[in-house]
Amino acid sequence: MIGVARLPLLLVPAGLFVLAIYAWPTLLLLRNGFNEVGPTGAMIEAWSLKTAADTFADGFTFELTLNSLQLSLSATTIALALSYPLSLFLFRTNSRFRGLLAVIAILPMLISSVVRVFGWLAILGDRGLVNTLLQSLGLISAPLRLVFNWTGVTIGLAESIMPYMILALLAGFGQLDRTLEEASRSLGASPLRTFWRVTLPLSLPALALAAGLGFVLSMSAYITPKLLGGGRVFVLATEIFEQATTNTNWPVAAVLAIYTLGLLLLLLVLSNLLARGLKR
Amino acid sequence: MSYLELAGLQKRYGSAVAVDDVSLSVAKGESVALLGPSGCGKTTTLRMLAGLIDPDRGTIRVDGSEITKLPAHKRNMGYVFQSYALFPHLSVARNVAFGLEERGVGKAEITRQVEEGLALVRLSGLGGRRPRELSGGQQQRVALARALVIHPSVLLLDESLSNLDAKLRDTMRHEIRSIQRSLGITTLFVTHDQVEALTMCDRIAVMNRGRIAQIGTAEDIYERPATRFVAEFVGRANALPATRDSDGKVLLWGASQPVAAPPQGEFDLFVRPQRMRLVPVSEPAGGSTVRVAGRVLRSVFVGDHVEVLVEGAGGQLTVEMPSGTTAPAEGAEIAVIWQAQDSLPFAREAA
Numbered sequence: 001m002i003g004v005a006r007l008p009l010l011l012v013p014a015g016l017f018v019l020a021i022y023a024w025p026t027l028l029l030l031r032n033g034f035n036e037v038g039p040t041g042a043m044i045e046a047w048s049l050k051t052a053a054d055t056f057a058d059g060f061t062f063e064l065t066l067n068s069l070q071l072s073l074s075a076t077t078i079a080l081a082l083s084y085p086l087s088l089f090l091f092r093t094n095s096r097f098r099g100l101l102a103v104i105a106i107l108p109m110l111i112s113s114v115v116r117v118f119g120w121l122a123i124l125g126d127r128g129l130v131n132t133l134l135q136s137l138g139l140i141s142a143p144l145r146l147v148f149n150w151t152g153v154t155i156g157l158a159e160s161i162m163p164y165m166i167l168a169l170l171a172g173f174g175q176l177d178r179t180l181e182e183a184s185r186s187l188g189a190s191p192l193r194t195f196w197r198v199t200l201p202l203s204l205p206a207l208a209l210a211a212g213l214g215f216v217l218s219m220s221a222y223i224t225p226k227l228l229g230g231g232r233v234f235v236l237a238t239e240i241f242e243q244a245t246t247n248t249n250w251p252v253a254a255v256l257a258i259y260t261l262g263l264l265l266l267l268l269v270l271s272n273l274l275a276r277g278l279k280r
Numbered sequence: 281m282s283y284l285e286l287a288g289l290q291k292r293y294g295s296a297v298a299v300d301d302v303s304l305s306v307a308k309g310e311s312v313a314l315l316g317p318s319g320c321g322k323t324t325t326l327r328m329l330a331g332l333i334d335p336d337r338g339t340i341r342v343d344g345s346e347i348t349k350l351p352a353h354k355r356n357m358g359y360v361f362q363s364y365a366l367f368p369h370l371s372v373a374r375n376v377a378f379g380l381e382e383r384g385v386g387k388a389e390i391t392r393q394v395e396e397g398l399a400l401v402r403l404s405g406l407g408g409r410r411p412r413e414l415s416g417g418q419q420q421r422v423a424l425a426r427a428l429v430i431h432p433s434v435l436l437l438d439e440s441l442s443n444l445d446a447k448l449r450d451t452m453r454h455e456i457r458s459i460q461r462s463l464g465i466t467t468l469f470v471t472h473d474q475v476e477a478l479t480m481c482d483r484i485a486v487m488n489r490g491r492i493a494q495i496g497t498a499e500d501i502y503e504r505p506a507t508r509f510v511a512e513f514v515g516r517a518n519a520l521p522a523t524r525d526s527d528g529k530v531l532l533w534g535a536s537q538p539v540a541a542p543p544q545g546e547f548d549l550f551v552r553p554q555r556m557r558l559v560p561v562s563e564p565a566g567g568s569t570v571r572v573a574g575r576v577l578r579s580v581f582v583g584d585h586v587e588v589l590v591e592g593a594g595g596q597l598t599v600e601m602p603s604g605t606t607a608p609a610e611g612a613e614i615a616v617i618w619q620a621q622d623s624l625p626f627a628r629e630a631a
Contacts, residue, residue: 175368182332183365185352187379187430194353197378201369 026261032254043250051251060239061256065263068235071150071225072218075157076165079214083162084207087169088199091176102170109163113223120156120228121147148230156228161217165210172206172275204278212271216264236260283308283466284329284434289338291324298324300490302338306434309464311457313477316487317513322470325487326436329468331355342433353382358427358465362439364419366411372422373398373407379430397425400459417448424456428463435460435467441476453480474514478502486510508626511550518556518597519548522625530625533572533594539623546628553600555622558588558608561615571617572597579607590616 036044036051055061090102108116123129124146131143146152176199184194222237229238236256244253282305291299299321306312314322327333329340331352339348347355366375376394385393398404401421411419420440427435437456441449457480460467471477477484478498485495486509494506505511512519524541525531531541532549541547551570565571574592586607588599599616601607608614 177363177365179361179363179365180367182330182352183359183361183367184378186330186332186355186357186359187426188353188356188382189378190351190353193382198367 029254029257032250033258035251035254037249037251041247041249052255055252055255055259061259064234064236064239064256067233068219068237068260071154071157071233071235072215074154075161075218076211076214078154078158079162079165080207080211082158083165083169083210084203087166087173088203090166091170091173092178105166106163108159113160114227116160117156117224117227120152120159124152124155147228148232150229150233152228152230153225153233156224157218157221160221160224161214164217165214168210168213169203169206172209173203175205176202205275208271208275208278212268212275215271216267219260219264219267236263282306283310283343284468285339285341286325286329287339287341289325289328289340290336291321291328291333292336297490299328299335302487302490302492304485304492304495306466306468308343308466310483311460311467311469311481313469313471313481313484314487315471315474315477315484315514316493317472320487321490322472322487323438326359326438326468326470329434330357330359330436332359356430356433358430358432358435360420360423360427360435360437360440362442364411364423364443366419366422366426368411370411371407372403372409372411372414375411375422376407376426376429378426383430393429397429398422400428401425401455416444417452420444420452421455424459428459428465433466435465437467437469439470439472441471442473449476456480486513488513505550505624508548508550508629511624511626515552516598516600517550517552519550519626520597521594521628522547522549530570530623532570533574533592535572537570537623538568538620539570539625542625542627547625548628550624550626551597551618551622553587553598554585556597556599556616556618558590558599558601559615559617561613563615563617565617568620569617570620570623571615573613573615576608576610576612576614578610590614592616 033052034047034049036046036048038044086105090098090105093101095101121128125131126143126145126147128146130146131140134140135143146155180198180202181194184198185191189197220237222241225233225235226238226241237260240253240256240260243249243256284304284306286302286304289299289302290297302321302325304312314325316322324333328335331347331350331354335348339346341347342355366372367378370378373394376397377390380390380393394407395404398407401424403418403421403425406414406418411422414422420443423440440456441452444452453476460480467481469477469481478501481498483495483497484501486493486501488507488509494501494510496504501510501514505514511517520532522541523531525536527536528541528543530537530539530549539549561573572592572594574590574597577589577591577596579589580587581603584603586601586603586605588601588607590597590599597616
């Protein structure tokens with residue numbers, strides 16, 4: 001038997017692992033942020049705030065932040081609107097295919113982002129499924145631009161975060177007891193009124209949790225904005241990659257990365273507070 | 281004219297029959313218990329009444345109009361759930377107000393009726409609390425008030441006391457019964473607890489395997505069980521294997537008894553243990569008493585009575601004596617007697 005006092009010992013392996021693969025690299029990143037870039041583009045070892053100051057003085061950083069927030073907001077909203085009814089159905093159904101349906105719902109999670117993006121290109125491209133269909137029906141004459149722009153990125157991102165949001169919703173539905181809906185109906189509330197007065201209020205904590213998760217995942221997504229954006233979509237994640245690899249400007253990349261990390265942590269805290277407040 | 285009328289209700293789940301041809305008439309203001317073991321179909325029957333399950337066959341009428349196909353929210357039935365099903369995100373007062381709000385009752389009127397409802401279940405002043413801040417008994421009362429303020433045509437109680445501890449259950453039993461009586465509200469009460477059924481209801485419908493085995497007053501059910509199942513399920517009973525003698529009388533433990541045996545088939549004689557008396561072996565049987573002889577195996581003191589286990593030629597039986605009387609010593613030779621009319625022969629079931 002393990003005494004309660006010794007239980008923290010069990011955390012040691014995981015703690016060391018996190019320290020090695022996460023905390024240490026993050027510290028290195030932080031250190032890089034204090035370095036400067038010389039006129040030739042070479043990195044100069046330093047302990048200065050010049051890089052950070054320059055980065056935040058640049059209007060582009062602000063624009064990137066707005067782009068990221070806006071994209072995450074739209075993708076999360078779309079994904080939530082689609083995931084909520086789906087999760088509610090999965091949570092409720094007595095179908096013997098329930099397990100299978102749940103696996104199908106989260107299956108996209110198991111597919112590489114790159115493969116998924118090419119799938120979307122085949123569906124949304126100028127000669128893709130949607131455009132071909134609409135053109136053959138005579139609804140449009142020229143193809144709609146659905147990829148290599150914000151539309152394509154939003155669609156692709158919404159789809160990629162849905163499985164995570166479905167899982168979060170299913171986990172958060174704990175409080176949702178079918179008897180409560182039956183009670184509501186027995187008291188004279190129609191199914192629609194019951195949804196509005198009982199189901200929705202009781203699923204708010206789950207919705208907040210899923211929204212927070214979806215938002216954070218959208219903010220940190222790189223492959224989807226990069227590939228479906230076709231070089232025309234600029235967000236924090238793509239810019240960090242650009243600075244770190246193409247420009248090999250590590251100090252700026254580090255500053256932006258730490259900044260994004262801070263934003264994400266703030267958002268997580270806010271969504272947790274919201275979820276807790278709603279659970280009250 | 282009955283107020284609530286169930287006719288030929290049936291519900292199947294695949295090949296399993298949950299409720300099979302249940303018919304029941306309840307008068308206005310009457311309180312009827314659906315009593316039976318779990319899985320007997322009593323809750324399914326109640327849920328069909330509330331519109332939470334659609335029956336496959338049969339009709340439900342309330343006050344002359346058929347409601348079989350009416351959706352749950354248009355039925356005006358007060359349903360008290362086993363788990364209470366209080367809305368955790370609403371205050372106690374809002375819980376009670378829920379049904380009134382759905383009916384479009386004015387704000388001032390709602391406030392008045394909610395206060396009245398809470399007073400009825402003795403919870404005045406707790407309207408501002410959240411359900412989880414209340415004890416189990418208080419939650420139960422909120423659920424009752426919530427179901428009562430809508431002035432339901434029928435009050436449906438689903439195992440409503442089974443989550444309370446024994447003492448609270450006693451209190452709530454009397455409380456619900458007196459509220460039910462004072463409001464004159466027609467009530468259907470589902471329970472597996474016979475004490476609840478016997479004390480809270482005017483009539484009892486004993487259910488078994490989706491059917492009603494017997495309907496009657498508490499006394500009917502207890503004294504004159506219609507089937508072997510009812511005799512076994514309600515109260516305690518000795519089931520004594522018996523045979524038929526040449527005169528068509530019951531032959532029990534090697535002695536002919538003044539009780540007519542059923543004309544054919546194997547049967548057991550059912551006798552309530554508290555109807556039996558222990559007498560000295562020397563005492564003869566009267567003309568209308570059953571008498572068997574045996575030996576005391578052991579006595580168990582149970583508080584309000586003493587159980588005496590007697591073994592004889594035909595097996596064992598249990599006699600209940602009021603506590604305070606002296607139980608015979610273990611191993612003592614003794615006779616057991618009871619009134620012939622307290623013996624109920626029922627055909628033996630195939631094992």
